[in-house]
Amino acid sequence: MGNISHHLILAISKTDDVVVMQRIDSRMDSLEETQNPSSREHGDQKCEKPDIYILAVSDDAIVAVSKKLRKTKSLVVHTSGSVSIHALPEKIRRGVFYPLQTFSKKQKVDFNHLPICIEAENKGDLEMLRNLANSLSKVVHEIASDKRMYLHLAAVFANNFTNHLYHIAEEICASQNLPFSLLRPLIFETANKIESVSPGEAQTGPARRDDKETIKKHLATLTTEKQKEIYTLLSHSIQEAYGEEL
């Protein structure tokens, strides 16, 4: 089971409104009941016609899985940030239910303030998605496919690329037997700061100060070409962004 479906099922099973839920794996040839207590109460009742099918599958499985639902009268939604609503079969009721968060099985997710982006092609379906989203989170936005793609792209910078920078920092620490945990308060504060200051204003560091000596020293210290390239490019980008102020 994927990470999103794991957390979605956990969250939805806590709501009062959704009575019966079943998990269908992406091959669609097995049915399995979830841990949802309400579904146990209704254990005998086969959920042949759910209100909503939520396809919490990987991006490249959406087309194949949704094809198997091309005759359903239920609403079918996927949970991807980067896939258009039009990837779903044309003649069904279709929508998107995109929780903007990174999910891993180990980590608990607080859905309460997690933005959920919804999209549907008619008012009734949108309303149904809004009700479901509101039962999970206080932050629900209607966002069309073309805008959602930008949001997903921004999320790649803010999450995937950021995590890779943490990884590089971890490697630099490891090369000197320095505990990576020393950086955790800094990482936490960097993320925390933008609650009150915009990242544009919060920028600090050698590139922001145009401190050429430190930049030179850092480049001489880095050991891999890739790290040097990343250091150079990001420093240039910062210098370019703030250049006129210097």
Add this chain to the structure above:
Amino acid sequence: MGNISHHLILAISKTDDVVVMQRIDSRMDSLEETQNPSSREHGDQKCEKPDIYILAVSDDAIVAVSKKLRKTKSLVVHTSGSVSIHALPEKIRRGVFYPLQTFSKKQKVDFNHLPICIEAENKGDLEMLRNLANSLSKVVHEIASDKRMYLHLAAVFANNFTNHLYHIAEEICASQNLPFSLLRPLIFETANKIESVSPGEAQTGPARRDDKETIKKHLATLTTEKQKEIYTLLSHSIQEAYGEEL
């Protein structure tokens, strides 16, 4: 007054051990008492010979300011991550007191779990720095100048470059009139996750999955050359790091 000195003075003024403190500006031609209540009690007593001079000045001012202290018998420390202890005058008692955090005046700093890296050339001075550091934080490490430089370099990736990625994400959102606040829970969780999972393991996203279609779509969506370069380089770097697993 710089950001580090502002927060250091706030933190130190709350300890019981440090009795008198004065702030000397980087031109060294003015003396000004701080808000420290203990210093007010001892208001008449001129602090001519402090135990420690803490030069919480910018990196490029360290040499010039410390030169003015070349005759002192007190311990002189700077607070920089990237400047060697040897930048201080050779014949004085010298050291380093480096709090590994990003400081801005607006944001309160919790010193309690903030790593403080100390360095000195003799045991007595190191002990004095350790006592001062312990009175502020539970996380005190002795780290020599050459290793501290690596730590500072790692911090540039984890803090300065990460913040720049937030800034790019903010720009992408702004280009579509999407509120940047939608990304905050994601940013917070990305930082939070590495409390329990190493960034190497936590990596997700199109580059990690080698999802060429999404990468292509993202590159076509980005509007500035710099953003495209950064997207491409970081994606390559992720693909390289996990390439063998794919």
